[in-house]
Amino acid sequence: MEAAIEVKQMSFSYGKQTVLREVNVGFGARKFSVLLGTNGSGKSTLFKSITGVLSGYRGEVFVKGMPMAKLTHKQKAGLIGFLPQFYQTVFPFTVEDILLTGRAAFSGFSPTGKDYAMVEQVLTELGLEGLRKKRFPQLSGGEQQMVMIGRLLMQDPEIIILDEPTNHLDVYYQHFLMNKLKTFVKHGRTVIAIMHNPTLAYQFADDIFFMLDKTVVSAVDTATPDLQLLEAVYNTNFLHIMHDELRVVLPTGGKFA
Numbered sequence: 001m002e003a004a005i006e007v008k009q010m011s012f013s014y015g016k017q018t019v020l021r022e023v024n025v026g027f028g029a030r031k032f033s034v035l036l037g038t039n040g041s042g043k044s045t046l047f048k049s050i051t052g053v054l055s056g057y058r059g060e061v062f063v064k065g066m067p068m069a070k071l072t073h074k075q076k077a078g079l080i081g082f083l084p085q086f087y088q089t090v091f092p093f094t095v096e097d098i099l100l101t102g103r104a105a106f107s108g109f110s111p112t113g114k115d116y117a118m119v120e121q122v123l124t125e126l127g128l129e130g131l132r133k134k135r136f137p138q139l140s141g142g143e144q145q146m147v148m149i150g151r152l153l154m155q156d157p158e159i160i161i162l163d164e165p166t167n168h169l170d171v172y173y174q175h176f177l178m179n180k181l182k183t184f185v186k187h188g189r190t191v192i193a194i195m196h197n198p199t200l201a202y203q204f205a206d207d208i209f210f211m212l213d214k215t216v217v218s219a220v221d222t223a224t225p226d227l228q229l230l231e232a233v234y235n236t237n238f239l240h241i242m243h244d245e246l247r248v249v250l251p252t253g254g255k256f257a
């Protein structure tokens with residue numbers, strides 16, 4: 001497998017709390033990979049370490065075979081776009097302005113004609129034309145999430161890393177976004193996302209990974225959900241249902257009954 005991102009022997013601690021222990025994982029190039037796992041299991045810590053938001057980990061990260069530590073800021077921006085779980089914009093920028101900031105690594109503070117053309121393209125692609133002049137802090141949670149995804153597209157990275165991209169999205173937009181992500185992969189990008197919905201993961205992902213005991217394990221076969229593994233990860237029971245071609249991986253909450 002050609003890896004877009006390869007993590008070797010990564011360990012990370014917040015003070016005395018070890019969160020990642022010798023993680024070894026490769027996320028395939030031009031694949032849609034999903035990482036599932038319980039709250040507080042270390043998913044965001046892993047993604048923040050991979051993307052360089054957190055330093056101080058042990059181990060190595062390779063991007064398309066190149067050591068992350070050797071890449072320049074501009075090279076990184078061309079290769080990796082990261083949507084964190086939490087973001088804050090204090091200034092009342094409009095949606096258009098927020099999108100333009102996605103080009104900052106390339107155009108600095110002087111957007112070019114190409115940048116404005118990309119704004120149009122992204123607004124259309126994500127169906128956000130109606131929000132163009134709205135101020136970001138005044139948008140709903142789901143609208144803000146879609147705009148932040150648009151901002152990532154403005155960066156035009158080869159590898160898109162998303163921490164809970166369906167956060168705040170209604171069921172329509174959850175599926176809209178998952179289909180979009182799948183299309184990006186078809187067009188040659190790599191998508192790696194943290195998610196909390198096993199059904200969406202099993203319906204859309206090429207590869208599925210789990211955080212378990214401070215490390216990452218692979219689901220091996222995404223066509224046949226490993227219920228034992230799911231139960232070990234989430235400490236609850238699961239049902240696997242096929243409805244026509246539609247795969248449903250349903251937590252039954254059996255252990256709480």
Ligand SMILES: Nc1ncnc2c1ncn2[C@@H]1O[C@H](COP(=O)(O)OP(=O)(O)OP(=O)(O)O)[C@@H](O)[C@H]1O
Binds near residue numbers: 019040085211
């Ligand atoms: N900045 C920090 N300082 C200290 N501890 C932290 C910090 N960030 C996270 N932690 C701790 O590290 C552990 C892993 O957190 P992390 O955010 O990586 O989990 P997660 O799997 O992404 O969780 P969730 O699904 O709830 O978003 C948690 O126990 C959390 O309390």
